[in-house]
Amino acid sequence: MSWGFERGKSYRRVDIHKDFGGNGRSGIVTTHKGVVILFGREGVSSYGYANRLRPDGIYEFFGEGQVGPMTMDKGNVAIRDHVHNGNALLAFRILKNGLVQYIGEMFYEQHRTIKAKDKLGDRRDAFVFELRSADAVEAAIDDDDEVYAADPIDVLRQRALAAGQASPSKDKAPRSVIERSRDVRNYILARAKGHCECCGESAPFARPNGTPYLEAHHTHRLSDGGPDLISHVIALHPVCHRRVHHAADGKDFNEALKARMREIEPNL
Numbered sequence: 001m002s003w004g005f006e007r008g009k010s011y012r013r014v015d016i017h018k019d020f021g022g023n024g025r026s027g028i029v030t031t032h033k034g035v036v037i038l039f040g041r042e043g044v045s046s047y048g049y050a051n052r053l054r055p056d057g058i059y060e061f062f063g064e065g066q067v068g069p070m071t072m073d074k075g076n077v078a079i080r081d082h083v084h085n086g087n088a089l090l091a092f093r094i095l096k097n098g099l100v101q102y103i104g105e106m107f108y109e110q111h112r113t114i115k116a117k118d119k120l121g122d123r124r125d126a127f128v129f130e131l132r133s134a135d136a137v138e139a140a141i142d143d144d145d146e147v148y149a150a151d152p153i154d155v156l157r158q159r160a161l162a163a164g165q166a167s168p169s170k171d172k173a174p175r176s177v178i179e180r181s182r183d184v185r186n187y188i189l190a191r192a193k194g195h196c197e198c199c200g201e202s203a204p205f206a207r208p209n210g211t212p213y214l215e216a217h218h219t220h221r222l223s224d225g226g227p228d229l230i231s232h233v234i235a236l237h238p239v240c241h242r243r244v245h246h247a248a249d250g251k252d253f254n255e256a257l258k259a260r261m262r263e264i265e266p267n268l
């Protein structure tokens with residue numbers, strides 16, 4: 001579940017392609033390992049728009065398509081629908097000499113359409129994706145006291161299922177990544193009914209609001225924050241959760257959890 005990248009560290013792009021496959025020139029690389037990888041240049045841009053990390057923590061990533069209006073397909077749709085497709089989004093900054101620097105795991109928040117020059121100098125519609133860092137989402141959810149919504153479990157489930165979609169039905173306003181993350185977490189904890197979904201142990205203590213304390217673990221992700229498919233998230237008591245992240249057999253244990261999830265959510 002870890003892809004072996006450390007934030008701020010530099011890697012040779014060819015080595016990443018050796019591991020994950022994909023085109024060495026493309027800015028948006030869809031791999032078969034449940035990961036979409038973004039390679040972006042910052043600061044300099046001969047045409048179009050430069051990627052940047054905004055002061056509010058949003059990473060702006062310019063879409064794909066060099067000539068004519070951008071279209072929501074290929075790499076662009078891979079970004080928009082990464083949660084729905086069960087893919088993690090990893091962002092890298094392009095440095096010199098074939099090196100890239102790992103920025104971190106991201107979540108699609110929304111995109112906007114702007115006018116920007118294409119490769120031929122013509123003004124066209126272009127997408128700017130607004131991505132939120134997984135760390136920011138995780139921190140917001142950790143500080144969140146609104147654990148367990150009081151709604152019935154099937155309502156929580158519907159909301160959590162919708163959270164996996166970047167673009168919900170047209171009559172509803174899009175929900176932020178943090179709201180969608182909360183929807184997933186609330187359902188997972190309600191589904192667990194106070195017991196670890198791995199070993200069956202009771203939650204070790206209650207939260208200040210009286211609800212049982214369990215942790216939501218993402219079996220296909222590097223981080224435990226963010227919206228996800230509910231078939232990828234399991235409620236664990238703290239020992240099982242520590243085991244998957246810190247034990248010598250953590251990787252195998254995570255594989256066992258994935259198998260367990262197929263029993264918990266057999267219809268997904």
Ligand SMILES: [Zn+2]
Pocket residue numbers: 196197198199200201236237239240241
């Ligand atoms: Zn357990």
Ligand SMILES: [Zn+2]
Pocket residue numbers: 216217218223224241244245
């Ligand atoms: Zn975890």
